[in-house]
Amino acid sequence: MTFKIFGAVLIIFSSWVTGIIFSMNSRYRLDDIEEFKKAVTMFINDAVNISMPLSCVFDDISKRTNGVVAKIFLDASVIAEKKTEKSAEDIFKKAVEKNLANLYFQCEEMECLYSFAKNLDCPFKNQQKDNALLLIDNINAVEDEIRQKSQKEQKLYNSAGVLCGILISVILF
Amino acid sequence: MGIKDEIIFSSGGRIRDTLNFISAQEFETFQELRFRTGSPAFVKKSSGEFFINTNGHITEKPVDSFIPENDDINTFIKLLSGYSVYAFEEEIKNGFITIQGGHRIGLVGRTVIKDGSISSLTDFSGINIRISHQIKGCGESILPYIFNKNQVLSTIIISPPGEGKTTLLRDLIRLISLKGKNVSVADERGEIAGTFKGRAGNDLGTHTDVMDGCPKNEGMMMLLRSMSPDVIAVDELGGGEEIRSLELILTSGVSFICTVHGSSMQDAINRIGMEKSLSMAYFKRFIELKRANNKIYAAICDENGNVIGNEALR
16 A cells, blocks of 8 residues: 555656646746847847947857857857858858757747847848847747746646646556 | 958958959959959059959950959958948948958948938949058168157158058058057058957057057047057048147147148148148158159158158058
């Protein structure tokens, strides 16, 4: 009996942990979008206020952000230095594609990433700044949506995890 | 880094591919490279103007000439700016970008007008690459004329465009600096020092400080206040605010060396808009450069316009 109870607790615990792991997905997604928002803010400062060349902007951002976003900007900086691509948009898209496997981003965030890439070739600082600010607004909206969804998902996965564990335990008891 | 490497490193696209065929030695003889949409590419040397063909050969006749398209020019400029055209907004507004090595890229295209003045250029249709040459020692024969009892005399170098004003100024800065004088350079267009990422591409001597990319009038005043210079040097002195800063410098006991577009001492004085008597009181040497038989000759005049020497520069 003790053995059975121990087994049931173990099952409930592990399915609860699985639920948490599932709910963490949207947390990572949120972390990445937070980092990306930080990167866009840094971009305004480096590119618009300090007039740094794009490769230096990318490099600087990669040093001051974390995770996969940092990796994307680092790769973009390396590609920009090589001068093999025709436009800044191509550079950034290439860097994103290189890191696609490690990104938790979904459709809406990918749109933000590509819209950032599209605006990189703009030749005027004011326009660069306006575009970046608009993008930050978009990111904020997406972030709010993800946050609400994440809270719901977190509750759902946690409860589902525990319930599944109980269900399995009942069936196996 | 040689001239070819500097140009190739900065550029891109089909224009770079064509230029890449040209040997590094050949590049050293270039004065200007011109690319216009739909027209054959030109190169200007001291011996004349030549065409560049698609294999990078320099020819006298337009046979198989390299003809850049609009896309080539625009890609070239995009890559020249390191995909950062926005970062060069101020320079582009003035019609040029200066790249590593101090080479000046002149641009033409469609102007963008804002509040009645040019705010930028887009849809570029032509470029003119003016190759910057550092000819060490070209100012050696001039140096004795601008020194008086270990004091540098304020000097104006005068010539039409492309006759070597900046080259002579650069070498004089280097030579004066090597004599232990503190020389401060307000290098608005980055042509004198050829600064790239905080490092001067050209040798300006051991006692030279460079204020890079700063408007001349503000740069000169900052240098005067902060670097305690013996000599301040600027390229292509204009009028207005720059002259007001210049008067402050000249009355503070600091020597001044600059270049001015023109063909005579009178031209230079008119151009900077300073009163003749004042110019003659402040400036003690006027160096007029003239080209003859593929050589540059310098006529050195004193403050009264008397020729005190003639020297062949190169």
